[in-house]
Amino acid sequence: xxxxxxxxxxxxxxxxxxxxxxxxxxSVTKGEHVGVLGKTGSGxxxxxxxxxxxxxxxxxxxxxxxxxxLGEKLPVPLxxxxxxxxxxxxxxxxxxxxxxxxxxxxxxxxxxxIGHRKAEERAxxxxxxxxxxxxxxKRTSDLSGGEAKLVAIASALATGPSLLLLxxxxxHLDPRGKRSVLSTIERMKNMExxxxxxxxEHDLPSLANCSSIVMLxxxxxxxxxxxxxxxxxxxxxxxxxxxxxxxxxxxRTAVRNGIPVRxxxxxxxxxxxxxxxSGRLPRVTSEERSIPKKTMSVCLRGVSYRYPGSGCxxxxxxxxxxxxxxLSVVGPNGAGKSTLCRTIxxxxxxxxxKVDIRGGSAFYLFQNPQLMFFADSxxxxxxxxxxxxxxxxxxxxxxxxxxxxxxxxxxGEQRRLGISLALTSGADLLVLDEPxxxxxxxxxxxxxxxxxxxxxxxxIITTNDLEVAGRTDMLIFMIEGKVVRTGVPGEVLYDIGLLxxxxxxxxxxxxxxxxxxxxxxxxxxxxxERISRYGExxxxxxxxxxxxxxxxxxxxxxx
Amino acid sequence: MDPRVALLGVVVISTAAFVIVTPEVxxxxxxxxxxxxxxxxxxxxxxxxxxxxxxxxxxxxGTVQGVLTHGDPLLSVELPLLGWVSLLSVEGLMTxxxxxxRVTILLLSTLLxxxxxxxxxxxxxxRGMRIPxxxxxxxxxxxxxxxxxxxxxxxxxxxxxxxNISPAGKGYFRRWTRFVSLLKPLLVRYLRSSSDLVLSLExxxxxxxxxIFAEPESLKxxxxxxxxxxxxxxxxxxxHGLGVL
Numbered sequence: 001x002x003x004x005x006x007x008x009x010x011x012x013x014x015x016x017x018x019x020x021x022x023x024x025x026x027s028v029t030k031g032e033h034v035g036v037l038g039k040t041g042s043g044x045x046x047x048x049x050x051x052x053x054x055x056x057x058x059x060x061x062x063x064x065x066x067x068x069x070l071g072e073k074l075p076v077p078l079x080x081x082x083x084x085x086x087x088x089x090x091x092x093x094x095x096x097x098x099x100x101x102x103x104x105x106x107x108x109x110x111x112x113x114i115g116h117r118k119a120e121e122r123a124x125x126x127x128x129x130x131x132x133x134x135x136x137x138k139r140t141s142d143l144s145g146g147e148a149k150l151v152a153i154a155s156a157l158a159t160g161p162s163l164l165l166l167x168x169x170x171x172h173l174d175p176r177g178k179r180s181v182l183s184t185i186e187r188m189k190n191m192e193x194x195x196x197x198x199x200x201e202h203d204l205p206s207l208a209n210c211s212s213i214v215m216l217x218x219x220x221x222x223x224x225x226x227x228x229x230x231x232x233x234x235x236x237x238x239x240x241x242x243x244x245x246x247x248x249x250x251x252r253t254a255v256r257n258g259i260p261v262r263x264x265x266x267x268x269x270x271x272x273x274x275x276x277x278s279g280r281l282p283r284v285t286s287e288e289r290s291i292p293k294k295t296m297s298v299c300l301r302g303v304s305y306r307y308p309g310s311g312c313x314x315x316x317x318x319x320x321x322x323x324x325x326x327l328s329v330v331g332p333n334g335a336g337k338s339t340l341c342r343t344i345x346x347x348x349x350x351x352x353x354k355v356d357i358r359g360g361s362a363f364y365l366f367q368n369p370q371l372m373f374f375a376d377s378x379x380x381x382x383x384x385x386x387x388x389x390x391x392x393x394x395x396x397x398x399x400x401x402x403x404x405x406x407x408x409x410x411x412g413e414q415r416r417l418g419i420s421l422a423l424t425s426g427a428d429l430l431v432l433d434e435p436x437x438x439x440x441x442x443x444x445x446x447x448x449x450x451x452x453x454x455x456x457x458x459x460i461i462t463t464n465d466l467e468v469a470g471r472t473d474m475l476i477f478m479i480e481g482k483v484v485r486t487g488v489p490g491e492v493l494y495d496i497g498l499l500x501x502x503x504x505x506x507x508x509x510x511x512x513x514x515x516x517x518x519x520x521x522x523x524x525x526x527x528x529e530r531i532s533r534y535g536e537x538x539x540x541x542x543x544x545x546x547x548x549x550x551x552x553x554x555x556x557x558x559x
Numbered sequence: 560m561d562p563r564v565a566l567l568g569v570v571v572i573s574t575a576a577f578v579i580v581t582p583e584v585x586x587x588x589x590x591x592x593x594x595x596x597x598x599x600x601x602x603x604x605x606x607x608x609x610x611x612x613x614x615x616x617x618x619x620x621g622t623v624q625g626v627l628t629h630g631d632p633l634l635s636v637e638l639p640l641l642g643w644v645s646l647l648s649v650e651g652l653m654t655x656x657x658x659x660x661r662v663t664i665l666l667l668s669t670l671l672x673x674x675x676x677x678x679x680x681x682x683x684x685x686r687g688m689r690i691p692x693x694x695x696x697x698x699x700x701x702x703x704x705x706x707x708x709x710x711x712x713x714x715x716x717x718x719x720x721x722x723n724i725s726p727a728g729k730g731y732f733r734r735w736t737r738f739v740s741l742l743k744p745l746l747v748r749y750l751r752s753s754s755d756l757v758l759s760l761e762x763x764x765x766x767x768x769x770x771i772f773a774e775p776e777s778l779k780x781x782x783x784x785x786x787x788x789x790x791x792x793x794x795x796x797x798x799h800g801l802g803v804l
Binding site for chain 1: 677678679682699700702703706707711714715717718719720721722723724740741744747748751752755756758759760761762763764765766769770771773
């Protein structure tokens with residue numbers, strides 16, 4: 001039975017000249033889990049808005065076409081469907097209203113006239129079934145980003161909806177948070193087999209459990225009934241500006257180099273590649289890295305800082321960062337990455353210890369760049385910047401946005417504007433807090449290109465993405481405010497004990513490296529280079545094929 | 560403690576601090592409040608930064624009151640620029656001390672309330688006092704927003720430094736111009752997120768009339784005793800105010 005049917009649907013925002021969606025055809029049946037992909041501005045959130053009745057009902061705009069959602073004809077009346085549709089916004093932590101999680105989850109039930117005791121009982125059942133009972137009595141203001149998303153999902157599920165709309169439920173989360181949200185979605189599907197789920201994502205691996213994939217491009221939807229068709233085709237990702245899945249890129253490189261790997265589903269692929277590449281990847285050592293021209297000179301001695309009124313911060317940090325161009329700071333959410341970066345940038349005065357930045361000024365880009373804009377237009381924000389501004393604006397796709405008020409730009413556009421401020425600041429050191437978050441493939445590539453240009457200043461980035469971390473010269477890993485490991489990414493990312501301690505799922509490259517006995521390889525990019533030289537043994541001699549090895553332990557297969 | 564009783568406690572104690580003129584009773588209240596603060600020192604620790612500033616203001620207030628109160632002069636200070644002579648008397652000194660004590664009692668009672676009464680039970684308590692749902696819900700939202708606004712303002716202030724943008728002027732003037740200039744971006748940000756919040760409420764089915772707050776729990780024996788003592792205190796205050804006592 002169908003729950004959503006859209007025919008030749010088009011939507012244009014108020015004042016907009018170009019429709020965001022046009023000629024969209026989509027149907028979703030009971031129990032289906034649909035993943036929606038597309039580059040920034042392709043209309044993913046707009047689609048969710050139309051399905052939930054928010055568009056055009058509450059925001060305006062012109063909707064054309066025919067179809068229905070849960071039996072209600074387009075445009076969907078929000079009042080009629082709100083009991084049957086659950087919506088989880090992109091930043092649900094800002095939408096939490098009540099003081100305690102249990103109150104928050106039972107809130108929508110109480111609003112529907114269910115008594116307090118019954119509503120609370122039902123909310124308790126939902127969180128128990130979702131495996132998040134530990135959050136029941138927690139204050140909503142104390143929740144981490146991942147926990148807030150879990151509470152929002154539980155809240156949306158409490159009313160027993162027939163359709164659940166999830167807008168980037170794994171964005172801004174560390175791997176542990178992502179895993180927790182994705183397993184909750186799986187548990188939810190088991191609890192309610194008839195529930196249809198539409199999940200919008202930027203992150204390909206987060207859609208691995210979908211039953212079909214919808215790719216939005218040019219306002220239209222391309223539907224893949226076999227999700228692996230969409231998730232495993234790197235050419236498709238490139239063509240539609242979707243952030244590539246590193247594992248898929250490795251697969252492509254392997255095939256190109258004649259490595260016998262079947263195009264198995266995502267999970268199987270990892271096992272196949274591990275087996276096929278076993279013993280064939282030459283060892284890469286830290287000496288192979290070339291040192292770029294401009295290097296940073298940062299020294300921290302016993303630096304500690306605690307935020308007033310909370311236990312969070314950093315503690316006893318000793319770092320000597322010299323002779324490197326780039327550094328990544330990795331660690332779970334709340335590990336103190338941003339605090340460390342703010343301390344290095346001189347924005348936070350440590351309670352104890354000493355910070356020494358030799359060689360000039362540092363520019364800090366906030367995780368939420370919106371807070372950094374003070375001018376009335378984009379062009380005013382960028383006025384009087386360095387001569388490279390034109391190139392940066394062009395490369396980051398900010399052309400045409402010059403007259404817009406920076407506070408009203410989308411998340412991705414604000415990030416790009418923030419990065420352009422950093423790149424043209426003339427600072428001697430750039431400290432960028434999660435610079436790749438909310439960017440699509442084109443944005444990510446442009447930022448890398450600009451950061452790694454020959455005469456660019458050295459930079460420090462915080463990230464939860466091991467692929468990003470693998471591209472920097474050095475990596476520090478933080479847990480609970482302490483730097484627990486420092487080294488070249490190839491060494492730190494293979495410290496399996498450390499990653500397990502941080503609750504980090506192992507990445508594909510690590511498993512391949514481990515299984516192949518290749519030793520430390522520093523990230524996917526380096527691994528890809530090694531694969532290109534497939535057949536060369538560590539000592540440089542070519543060897544014959546090795547037999548397949550046993551399967552990987554299930555718990556080590558990344559999501 | 561039940562939030563209704565705690566709220567009544569704040570009202571009675573704060574009123575008493577400014578109505579009672581007998582120094583001994585005032586000292587007794589201060590000692591009692593200090594003992595309570597010591598008992599809850601962990602909960603109060605998060606307000607340490609704010610207390611320093613407020614106590615500074617109380618001290619300033621006390622000094623001004625002390626200087627302006629006439630009596631037998633102990634000390635005279637001449638202000639060279641204006642040619643004023645300031646006299647400090649025993650009476651003035653005592654008035655100043657009492658002002659500081661009164662403000663301290665007010666501060667301690669409010670902080671103890673904020674530190675020990677949870678947001679959730681406070682909201683329930685307000686509803687239990689038959690305050691309309693719409694008013695209680697607005698207070699609920701404000702309480703939820705305050706920490707976020709404080710955090711954002713701190714971040715925007717850091718962003719000024721990160722971008723090396725310094726508004727003109729020095730000291731307080733500079734702080735003030737900085738504060739005014741960050742209002743606009745913050746306002747736009749909150750307008751955007753409040754429209755999302757309204758949509759979220761609408762999707763959840765909230766229409767402003769639903770009885771969304773559970774009834775507060777019934778009073779426990781300790782609450783009853785506290786309520787009795789506070790009521791007695793309030794009655795004594797009233798009689799004191801009417802000149803009966």
